[in-house]
Amino acid sequence: QVQLKESGPGLVKPSETLSLTCTVSDYSVSSTYYWAWIRQAPGKGLEWIGSMHHSGTNYYNPSLMSRVTISVDTSRNQFSLQLTSVIAADTAVYFCARGVVRGVPGGFDSWGRGTLVTVSS
Amino acid sequence: QSVLTQPPSASGTPGGQRVTISCSGSTSNVGRNNVNWYQHLPGTAPKLLIFRNNQRPSGVPNRFSGSKSGTSASLAISGLQSEDEADYYCASWDDSLNGWVFGGGTKVTVL
Numbered sequence: 001q002v003q004l005k006e007s008g009p010g011l012v013k014p015s016e017t018l019s020l021t022c023t024v025s026d027y028s029v030s031s032t033y034y035w036a037w038i039r040q041a042p043g044k045g046l047e048w049i050g051s052m053h054h055s056g057t058n059y060y061n062p063s064l065m066s067r068v069t070i071s072v073d074t075s076r077n078q079f080s081l082q083l084t085s086v087i088a089a090d091t092a093v094y095f096c097a098r099g100v101v102r103g104v105p106g107g108f109d110s111w112g113r114g115t116l117v118t119v120s121s
Numbered sequence: 122q123s124v125l126t127q128p129p130s131a132s133g134t135p136g137g138q139r140v141t142i143s144c145s146g147s148t149s150n151v152g153r154n155n156v157n158w159y160q161h162l163p164g165t166a167p168k169l170l171i172f173r174n175n176q177r178p179s180g181v182p183n184r185f186s187g188s189k190s191g192t193s194a195s196l197a198i199s200g201l202q203s204e205d206e207a208d209y210y211c212a213s214w215d216d217s218l219n220g221w222v223f224g225g226g227t228k229v230t231v232l
Contacts, residue, residue, distance in 0.1 A: 036221075045123055046159070046167070046210050048221040059220050095167065099221075102214040105173040107157030111166035 002027035004096050004112035011118050012090075018083040018117055022096030027110075029072050030054045035079040036099045036108060037070060039092040047092075051101060052079060059101060086119045093117075124150065125211055125224035132230040133201045140201055142227045144194040144211035150222055154214040156194040158187055161208045161226075170209070171196060198229070206231045 008020035022035070029035060034051040041047070050060040052070040060068050069082045083090060093116050099108035126145040133140040144156060158171040169178055171187035174194065184200045194213075198205055211224040 045226040046161075046212075046223045048212075048223065051221070061220055062218055097167075102154065102216070102219075105155060105176070107159070107169050107172045107212060108167070109169045109172075109178065111168075113164075113166045 002098060002110045004098065004110055006094060006096050006112045006115040008115060008117070010116055011120065012086050013121050014087055014119055015085055018081070018086050018090065018119075020081045020094055020096075020115065020117070021078050022080070022112060023076075023078050024098075025077075027098070028074075029077050029079060030074045033098045034059075034101055035070070035072055036097045037081045038095045038097055038108070038111075040095070040114070041089070041092040044092075049081065049083075049094075051099060088119050091117065091119045123225035124215060124218070124222035125213065127209075127211060127224035127227045129225070130228045130230065132232055133198075134232050135203060136200055139197050139199045140229060141198075142196045142209055142211075142229070144196070144224050146192050146194075146213055146222075148192060149217040150192075150213040150215040151189065151194055152192040153216060156187065156189050157212045158185075158196045159210045159212065160205075161210065163208070167210070201229075201231055203231050205229060 003025040036051040037049040052058045072079045093114040095114045097108040098110040100106045161167040174189040175187040
């Protein structure tokens, strides 16, 4: 049973970079799946940030693309999120998840429990 | 403003009438791609409930069912139970955005 766990700072200052890591257990990030970040702002719904394959193929939310980088570290079996120039609206619970992309049956079938990141000075 | 449109709330009594949640999209997402549904209890990891419009992952009770027609999809919960009180989200790939889009979520209350 694959397990995912998010880690990183819970507080980030405005204009700085948000960095989170997702550690994957009992499953290799070098598999055929994509590894994704999804967030939920307070009182709001889920928002897909982006998905990355270990081969380097990635897809990003167009509204965040200019500020987002997702990377996969096969040696540590982890993947990471970097979101630059954060603002208060980036305050959210950030989830990491295992998933697929267009044309492949399935969705995000395994998720971490999420980590709250607050953007504040 | 979410790309996929869901009603903000739905409710039902335990074991009562079926609860149905709609998900409205467009030809760039629901109309040409699969719809997945997620159940989310605040403070926990979201759970994949339905994939490929109407398929249940192993372990999901058969009281949950999904359907899709044109640019709309639906999730139905029959025999509502207290543990079904949660937020439900639809999602689909959007070919114009080249990424996943979610609905705004529907809060299901068990009366």
